[in-house]
Amino acid sequence: MRRQILGLAVAALALAAGAAYAQDKKVTIGVSIPAADHGWTAGVVFHAERVAKLLMAEHKGLNVILKTSPDPASQANALQDLDVQGIDGLVILPTDPDPLVNAIQQVKDKGRFVALVDRAPSSNDNSVRDLYVAGNNPALGEVAGQYIAKTTPNAQVVVIRGLPIPIDQQRQDGFDKGIAGSGVKILERQYGNWNRDDAFRVMQDYLTKYPKIDVVWCQDDDMAVGVLEAISQAKRTDIKYVVAGAGSKDMIKRVMDGDKMVPVDVLYPPSMVATAMQLTAAHFYDQVPVSGTYILDATLVTKDNAKDFYFPDSPF
Numbered sequence: 001m002r003r004q005i006l007g008l009a010v011a012a013l014a015l016a017a018g019a020a021y022a023q024d025k026k027v028t029i030g031v032s033i034p035a036a037d038h039g040w041t042a043g044v045v046f047h048a049e050r051v052a053k054l055l056m057a058e059h060k061g062l063n064v065i066l067k068t069s070p071d072p073a074s075q076a077n078a079l080q081d082l083d084v085q086g087i088d089g090l091v092i093l094p095t096d097p098d099p100l101v102n103a104i105q106q107v108k109d110k111g112r113f114v115a116l117v118d119r120a121p122s123s124n125d126n127s128v129r130d131l132y133v134a135g136n137n138p139a140l141g142e143v144a145g146q147y148i149a150k151t152t153p154n155a156q157v158v159v160i161r162g163l164p165i166p167i168d169q170q171r172q173d174g175f176d177k178g179i180a181g182s183g184v185k186i187l188e189r190q191y192g193n194w195n196r197d198d199a200f201r202v203m204q205d206y207l208t209k210y211p212k213i214d215v216v217w218c219q220d221d222d223m224a225v226g227v228l229e230a231i232s233q234a235k236r237t238d239i240k241y242v243v244a245g246a247g248s249k250d251m252i253k254r255v256m257d258g259d260k261m262v263p264v265d266v267l268y269p270p271s272m273v274a275t276a277m278q279l280t281a282a283h284f285y286d287q288v289p290v291s292g293t294y295i296l297d298a299t300l301v302t303k304d305n306a307k308d309f310y311f312p313d314s315p316f
Contacts, residue, residue, distance in 0.1 A: 024061045027284045030082035032075055032092040033117075033273060035068040038194050039222040040246050043270030043316030044093060051274040055281050062281065072099040079103045089113040089284065091276045096165050097121045104128045113283055115276040122166040131283075132293045133276040135268040137167045138174035139298035140219065143266050144243045145178020147300060148215050151263075152240060154183035155214035158206045160192040160199050160223055171219050187213065192223045200226030207234045214240050221248035221265065221316075228261060246270070247301065247309055248316050256306040265301040267309065270316060272296060 031052065036042035045068060052064040065082060069075035072095050080103070082090065090107050094100045097119045105128050108114045116129035126132075148155055159175070162168040172189070179186075187210055192199035199218060206213065207230060216239060218227050224244035231239055244251060245266035254262035279290040301309055 025059075025285065026061045026063075027059070027089070027281075028063045028065065028085065028087045029055075029089045029091060029277070029280055029284075030079075030085070030087040031064060031066045031273075031277060032078050032082065032090065033066070033068055034075075034093060034095045035070040037070060038196070039225075039248055039316045040194065040220065040268075040270050043246075043248075043314065044273050046315045047271040047274040048277065051277050055277060059281060059285050062285070064277070069095060072096045076100060076103040079107060083107060083110070087112060089115070089280050091115045091117060091273065091280050093117040093273055094119045096163070098123075098165070101125070101128060113280060115280045117273050117276045119165065119167055130291045131276065131279060133272050133279070133296075134167075134294075135272060135296050136298040137170035137268075138177075140245050140266050140268050141171035141174030141176075142178040143174075143298050143300050144217055144219070144245065145175040145184075147178075147264055148217065148243060149179045149182035149184050152184075152214055154185075155240075156185050156187055156210070156212060157215045157217055158187050158203075158210065158213055159189040160202050160216065160218035160227065161189055162192070162194045162220060162223075164191060168219075175217065175219075192218060192220070192226070194220045194222060196222050196226035196229075198226070199223035200230050203227045203230035204234070207231070207236060212238050214238070216242045218242065218244050220244055221246040221251045224251060224262070231261075245298075246316075249311055249314050252301060252306050252310045253312075255301055255303055256310060258303055263302070265306075267297065267299040267301060269296065 033044050034041045036045045056062050067078040069078045075095050101121050114129045115131040118134050190202045192202050218224050221244045241263050245268050247267040251265045283290045
């Protein structure tokens with residue numbers, strides 16, 4: 001019995017020592033994300049900074065280097081700088097994925113673990129990443145389209161797109177699928193660049209061109225701010241409501257309060273970058289399989305469930 005107890009004690013000490021060693025293992029993870037040029041990316045930066053601190057507190061040997069970039073060229077330079085610093089893993093949310101494919105591939109070719117977030121290359125080349133974490137872009141559009149088709153089946157709709165990159169097209173294709181078979185008519189689609197000022201100008205143009213608009217779909221909460229301001233300034237009463245997406249605290253609050261102009265919102269959480277960072281750290285420290293694709297739900301936020309998605313302390 002003594003031998004058994006002694007053996008168990010030795011084994012327990014060995015496991016504890018191994019766990020401590022694992023936590024002290026030196027790992028550097030580079031995180032490359034867009035600069036906070038609008039609300040959603042501000043949320044990305046907030047969650048990346050928050051989780052970087054949490055992960056480094058949990059894993060004493062972990063160093064997380066965070067870099068923000070306003071455009072593909074500067075992000076490519078940021079990747080080179082991270083490479084020079086000897087990263088073991090990379091978490092990247094590209095400003096625009098296609099111009100950055102080669103830069104990401106160079107990191108991957110050196111044996112680094114690569115987690116791609118949100119924006120995948122149009123080629124769908126999986127060789128540039130080990131892990132892909134994203135919101136459900138087709139579903140974001142489809143859920144919005146289905147709501148409009150059900151609520152206002154013969155609506156005349158203007159659409160404000162994001163940027164001319166693959167995920168925008170996925171959202172458009174999903175929206176078209178959502179309204180298929182209904183009487184919904186698309187009057188026009190223009191890019192608002194996921195920017196409230198640009199969306200404001202696009203909406204002003206629509207208001208000048210079209211004497212009757214029933215619904216606006218603008219796929220992004222930040223753009224919805226500009227859209228609602230343009231409608232308010234024009235004193236237009238024909239527009240029944242605006243459908244956007246992301247889950248910003250301001251839009252969720254409008255839904256909670258029963259705002260007729262914002263009856264719903266579609267989730268596309270900026271915290272997905274934190275999910276990718278946590279999974280990447282798990283790859284190094286927990287030795288669990290995390291490679292593959294993780295797609296988050298595009299939940300329809302209504303007055304009934306809005307309280308579950310309202311985070312007043314968030315910057316977005």
